[in-house]
Amino acid sequence: xxxxxxxxxxxxxxxxxxxxxxxxxxxxxxxxxxxxxxxxxxxxxxxxxxxxxxxxxxxxxxxxxxxxxxxxxxxxxxxxxxxxxxxxxxxxxxxxxxxxxxxxxxxxxxxxxxxxxxxxxxxxxxxxxxxxxxxxxxxxxxxxxxxxxxxxxxxxxxxxxxxxxxxxxxxxxxxxxxxxxxxxxxxxxxxxxxxxxxxxxxxxxxxxxxxxxxxxxxxxxxxxxxxxxxxxxxxxxxxxxxxxxxxxxxxxxxxxxxxxxxxxxxxxxxxxxxxxxxxxxxxxxxxxxxxxxxxxxxxxxxxxxxxxxxxxxxxxxxxxxxxxxxxxxxxxxxxxxxxxxxxxxxxxxxxxxxxxxxxxxxxxxxxxxxxxxxxxxxxxxxxxxxxxxxxxxxxxxxxxxxxxxxxxx
Numbered sequence: 001x002x003x004x005x006x007x008x009x010x011x012x013x014x015x016x017x018x019x020x021x022x023x024x025x026x027x028x029x030x031x032x033x034x035x036x037x038x039x040x041x042x043x044x045x046x047x048x049x050x051x052x053x054x055x056x057x058x059x060x061x062x063x064x065x066x067x068x069x070x071x072x073x074x075x076x077x078x079x080x081x082x083x084x085x086x087x088x089x090x091x092x093x094x095x096x097x098x099x100x101x102x103x104x105x106x107x108x109x110x111x112x113x114x115x116x117x118x119x120x121x122x123x124x125x126x127x128x129x130x131x132x133x134x135x136x137x138x139x140x141x142x143x144x145x146x147x148x149x150x151x152x153x154x155x156x157x158x159x160x161x162x163x164x165x166x167x168x169x170x171x172x173x174x175x176x177x178x179x180x181x182x183x184x185x186x187x188x189x190x191x192x193x194x195x196x197x198x199x200x201x202x203x204x205x206x207x208x209x210x211x212x213x214x215x216x217x218x219x220x221x222x223x224x225x226x227x228x229x230x231x232x233x234x235x236x237x238x239x240x241x242x243x244x245x246x247x248x249x250x251x252x253x254x255x256x257x258x259x260x261x262x263x264x265x266x267x268x269x270x271x272x273x274x275x276x277x278x279x280x281x282x283x284x285x286x287x288x289x290x291x292x293x294x295x296x297x298x299x300x301x302x303x304x305x306x307x308x309x310x311x312x313x314x315x316x317x318x319x320x321x322x323x324x325x326x327x328x329x330x331x332x333x334x335x336x337x338x339x340x341x342x343x344x345x346x347x348x349x350x351x352x353x354x355x356x357x358x359x360x361x362x363x364x365x366x367x368x369x370x371x372x373x374x375x376x377x378x379x380x381x382x383x384x385x386x387x388x389x390x391x392x393x394x395x396x397x398x399x400x401x402x403x404x405x406x407x408x409x
Contacts, residue, residue: 001017001018002017002018002021003015003016003017003018004016004021006057008054008057008058008061009175010058010168010171010172010175011058011061011062014057014058014060014061015061016057017082017085018134019082019086019130019131019134019136020060020085020086020089022130022134023086023089023090023127023130023131024057024089026126026127026130027126027259028093028121028125028126028127028259029053029056029093029127030053031259031262032051032052032053032056032092032093032095033051033052033053034051034262034263034264034265035051035052035053035095035096035097035098035099035262035263036048036049036050036051036052036098036099036263037050037051037052037054037055037099037169037172037173037176038050038099038173038176038177038224038225038230039098039099039100039101039233039234039237039263040098040101040230040233040234040236040237040290041177041224041225041227041230041233043229043230043233043290043293043295044227044229044230044233045176045177045178045179045224045230047176047177047178048173048176048177049176050172050173050176052092052095052099054172055092055168055169055172056088056089056090056091056092056093057089058168058169058172059088059089059091059092059158059164059165059168059169060085060086060088060089060164061164061168062088062164062167062168062186062190063084063085063087063088063157063158063164064081064084064085064088065164065187065190066084066157066164066190066193067080067081067084067085067157068081069190069191069193070157070193070194070195073194073195075153075195076154080154082136083136083137083140083141083144084144084154084157084158086131086136086141087141087144087145087154087158088145088157088158088164088165090118090122090127090141090145091118091145091146091158091159091165092114092118093118093121093122093127094113094114094115094116094117094118094119094120094121095114095118096114096117096258096261097261097262097263097265097266098234098237098263098266100114101234101237101238102241102250102261102266104238105238105241105242105245105250105251106251108242109245109251110251110253112253115146115147117253117255117258118142118145118146119142119146120255121255121259122138122141122142122145123138123139123142124255125255125259144158145158146344147159147344147345149345152198152199152344153195153198153199153200155344156199156200156343156344157200158344159341159342159344160200160341160342160343160344160349161210161214161340161341161343161349161352162189162193162200162202162210162352163341166213166217166341167184167186167189167190167213170182170184170213170216170217170220171183171184171186173220173224174216174220177224179219179220179223179224181216181219181220181223181224182216182219182220183212183216184209184212184213184216185209185212185213186213188206188209189202189206189209189210189213191206192205192206192209194355194362196353196355196364197353197364199353200353201352201353201354201355201364202352202353202354202355203354203355203356203357204354204355204356207354207372210352211372211374211375214340214341214374214375214378215374215378217341218339218378218382221337221339221382222382225337226335226337226382226384228298228301228386229295229298231333231335231386232295232296232297232298232388233290233293233295235296235331235333235388236286236289236290236295236296237266237267237286237287237290239282239283239286239331240270240282240283240284240286240287240290241266241270241283243279243280243282243283243286244269244270244273244279244280244283246279247273247279247280248269248270248273250266267287267290267291270283270284270286270287271284271287271288271291282328294391296331296388296389296390297388297389297390297391297394298386298387298388299387299388299389299394299397299398299401300385300386300387300397300398300401300402300405301384301385301386301387302384302385302386302405303382303383303384303385304334304383304384304385315332315404315405316330316331316332318404319332319387319397319400319401319404322400322403322404323393323396323397323399323400324396325389325393325396325397329389329390329392329393329397330387330388330389330393330397331387331388331389332385332386332387332388333385333386333387333388334383334384334385334386335382335383335384335386336381336382336383336384337381337382338381338382339378339381339382340369340375340378349369350368350369351366351367351368351369352366352367352369352372353365353366353367354366354367385405387401387405
């Protein structure tokens with residue numbers, strides 16, 4: 001059996017087995033090398049050039065460690081560990097260019113997610129053929145990778161508040177951005193994993209490590225993922241993709257066409273557009289400015305309630321009218337996410353099950369996050385409203401935005 005060790009700056013060595021290597025060497029998986037993990041963050045954090053490719057390897061590695069720890073405690077067998085590693089390796093296979101940024105467009109236009117496309121790629125492409133020929137059940141791998149109530153704690157190994165996904169991306173993103181917020185003791189968490197009533201649980205002694213990880217995630221969203229300049233670059237590419245989509249068909253969802261979409265492919269495709277209508281001219285200008293780091297300026301920023309965030313388009317009109325400039329030069333961005341990781345079924349996580357050892361017996365207790373002070377302080381969603389414009393109209397839009405929004409709470 002072929003075994004390969006890959007050197008990795010986060011996990012030192014990542015061991016890859018024969019079927020995993022066949023998938024990694026496939027063109028569909030290799031495409032992940034050309035999709036940056038943090039889309040436009042490299043324009044603010046120059047070293048954030050890492051991709052979905054190495055993140056996927058890292059998630060496989062951490063999921064394998066977690067599954068092996070649970071196997072030692074009798075919750076899994078060797079075949080299940082192999083299935084979990086493959087599911088973790090493929091959890092991001094459906095990501096489009098610019099990662100979650102492109103998913104915003106997909107949600108708007110097609111109401112689908114990268115998980116939906118991941119399912120299709122595993123079931124209907126060479127990825128599925130590799131799995132089947134190697135003796136794996138591709139339908140099972142899909143259920144483990146993207147969520148199925150019958151495999152709840154296995155799904156939680158890959159995504160959720162104790163997931164391999166988070167344990168890799170926090171450390172990897174922290175390393176490549178240079179942010180100091182992402183120091184977590186993932187090995188302690190892994191060795192403390194347990195299972196109770198089909199849910200992933202944690203030994204009570206590792207609660208501090210869990211709290212630290214949740215706090216790190218919260219800080220990374222504030223310092224990196226929702227950084228105003230990072231988001232400025234993303235707003236520009238979002239608008240460019242939206243404007244060009246009708247002509248180029250980025251969201252056609254033909255799988256053969258979809259797997260061609262990478263960060264640089266999309267930028268070059270937009271730059272090559274003919275300038276025969278206003279939308280294409282605007283898309284091309286935005287892509288050029290993105291490429292040359294002539295980014296929008298943030299002129300207003302405020303933490304808002306979920307209700308306030310819903311009035312984005314009328315707000316754009318109001319600010320443009322007040323500024324006496326074209327609406328196309330005003331951009332209202334709403335960045336929102338749950339402060340706590342979502343469950344595999346995309347619901348809010350509300351509790352954690354802690355296991356305490358007493359006289360050789362294991363006692364399980366479900367603890368609401370409201371009872372864990374550090375976690376409770378971050379229990380609400382992070383909602384940030386920002387107003388952007390070009391350097392040319394910076395002062396006008398700043399005055400108008402403050403006039404309209406300055407008194408709102």
